[in-house]
Amino acid sequence: MKVGVLTGGGDCPGLNAVIRAVVRKGTQEYGCEFVGFKDGWRGAVEGDTVPLGIPAVRGILPRGGTILGSSRTNPFKEENGVRRIKENLAKYEVEALVAIGGEDTLGVAAKLHGEYGIPCVGVPKTIDNDLSATDYTFGFDTAVGIATEAIDRLHTTAESHMRVLVVEVMGRHAGWIALHSGLAGGANVILIPEQRFDLDQVCAWVTSRFKASYAPIVVVAEGAMPRDGEMVLKDATTDSFGHVRLSGVGEWLAKEIEARTGKEARTTVLGHIQRGGTPSAFDRWLATRFGLHAIDAVHEGDFGKMVALKGTDIVRVPIADATAKLKTVDPALYREVGVFFG
Numbered sequence: 001m002k003v004g005v006l007t008g009g010g011d012c013p014g015l016n017a018v019i020r021a022v023v024r025k026g027t028q029e030y031g032c033e034f035v036g037f038k039d040g041w042r043g044a045v046e047g048d049t050v051p052l053g054i055p056a057v058r059g060i061l062p063r064g065g066t067i068l069g070s071s072r073t074n075p076f077k078e079e080n081g082v083r084r085i086k087e088n089l090a091k092y093e094v095e096a097l098v099a100i101g102g103e104d105t106l107g108v109a110a111k112l113h114g115e116y117g118i119p120c121v122g123v124p125k126t127i128d129n130d131l132s133a134t135d136y137t138f139g140f141d142t143a144v145g146i147a148t149e150a151i152d153r154l155h156t157t158a159e160s161h162m163r164v165l166v167v168e169v170m171g172r173h174a175g176w177i178a179l180h181s182g183l184a185g186g187a188n189v190i191l192i193p194e195q196r197f198d199l200d201q202v203c204a205w206v207t208s209r210f211k212a213s214y215a216p217i218v219v220v221a222e223g224a225m226p227r228d229g230e231m232v233l234k235d236a237t238t239d240s241f242g243h244v245r246l247s248g249v250g251e252w253l254a255k256e257i258e259a260r261t262g263k264e265a266r267t268t269v270l271g272h273i274q275r276g277g278t279p280s281a282f283d284r285w286l287a288t289r290f291g292l293h294a295i296d297a298v299h300e301g302d303f304g305k306m307v308a309l310k311g312t313d314i315v316r317v318p319i320a321d322a323t324a325k326l327k328t329v330d331p332a333l334y335r336e337v338g339v340f341f342g
């Protein structure tokens with residue numbers, strides 16, 4: 001059987017570990033052959049392929065990024081996108097697709113399978129950890145580790161100058177990275193997209209931290225928003241998903257904190273550093289297991305499914321379950337962490 005593999009959406013540490021596991025097990029146990037589609041769905045639509053076999057996956061386990069390249073191309077937004085994918089699958093004699101991606105990539109896989117009968121198996125990835133139906137996505141642990149290390153480092157410089165250090169982490173719609181790294185790094189304020197924040201309350205926490213002779217660290221997810229409607233309208237933009245956002249919320253927050261508390265504030269935006277470089281051991285473990293189970297699903301003809309982590313088991317769920325709704329931070333969990341604020 002010939003299997004197509006693609007990686008779509010924002011890249012993420014661990015993608016190569018999945019590709020390696022799929023190809024190694026597929027070749028050695030099931031006698032599969034592989035073809036890599038370049039840059040996610042773009043390669044499938046345009047017939048842009050790379051050879052994929054054991055030699056191509058040698059040495060890639062610890063490498064960040066993806067050897068297949070990635071893009072946010074959506075075939076349903078391309079002219080004759082689905083027809084072209086079908087033609088290319090026939091041309092390259094591909095009988096099944098392993099689609100490794102987040103909400104958008106998997107949404108396409110679910111539709112291609114459900115509405116057009118294209119045999120797809122999904123593998124969930126995102127550093128944001130906001131996909132339903134899996135306890136964790138790979139890439140998240142690496143991102144949290146990088147953000148935590150940054151927060152640790154920012155503590156010492158904040159204290160030397162008695163400044164407020166605002167750290168902006170990724171997470172447009174979910175605050176998982178902010179919550180986990182903020183807790184692990186001992187932040188004094190954590191702000192997430194799921195809960196609008198009260199600027200007066202944030203400033204009160206900052207002030208109380210200074211009163212205790214410490215310099216505060218404020219971790220803010222890029223999608224976090226203040227409560228004040230007018231302020232938001234003045235500075236907000238609408239992102240490509242139609243969500244209202246304050247682009248540069250970290251900078252904005254530092255300016256407001258400085259103006260309101262009279263304390264010097266600085267911002268560090270971690271950005272794509274959280275997505276680059278080598279995956280953590282946990283992410284290698286999870287990505288490898290996802291890959292092994294994905295090729296099992298292909299071999300068994302169990303299409304329209306996505307591999308997922310439940311506890312310590314890898315299970316299969318309908319791909320559509322993962323994309324129906326984002327997994328966001330529960331208010332009770334956020335309240336639990338709030339005991340450390342201020």
Ligand code: F6P
Nearest residue numbers: 010102126127128170171172275
């Ligand atoms: O979904 C992963 C993610 O890293 C988000 O946390 C972030 O908002 C977004 O991708 C950034 O996307 P891009 O790299 O396309 O700017």
